[in-house]
């Protein structure tokens with residue numbers, strides 16, 4: 752894993768309202784946050800290396816609920832630890848949200864994937880030395896160059912290889928699992944872990 756220090760999110764957050772996300776499927780994302788924590792897929796001791804999980808709130812729309820930055824993914828997460836991302840301005844690096852927590856530093860990555868993959872409704876990003884070490888053996892596709900977390904460089908390096916793949920490695924950094932549903936994205940990660 753890269754030794755890059757966490758230095759906060761690399762975009763400006765615009766809070767449109769303080770309304771907390773209260774989507775009826777949020778409980779499923781919370782369940783996978785706990786499973787990520789339990790399986791050490793989001794080690795918090797690495798500064799910014801806690802994972803980030805999201806799901807699209809409505810088919811055909813590019814709005815999604817995502818974990819807040821630096822929340823850790825422990826048990827009993829309350830709704831105030833999540834944010835509804837309404838819109839991303841990639842040019843001016845602004846993100847428009849509802850909630851009270853700053854969204855995950857990789858929110859632009861999630862937004863870009865939802866934009867380019869309409870069939871995808873859930874995205875999970877985590878960090879695991881074990882998965883990185885075994886990527887080649889398991890034939891998991893990897894981004895071509897190392898990039899800094901939370902940057903559009905990182906987003907581009909992912910989109911460059913993503914095609915219609917459901918699980919990829921971000922070089923020297925972590926993994927992304929996609930799903931048509933929240934459970935599918937989560938099971939994709941556990942499936943890879945089970946082969947290690």
Ligand SMILES: [Zn+2]
Pocket residue numbers: 800857876877878900924925
């Ligand atoms: Zn990461």
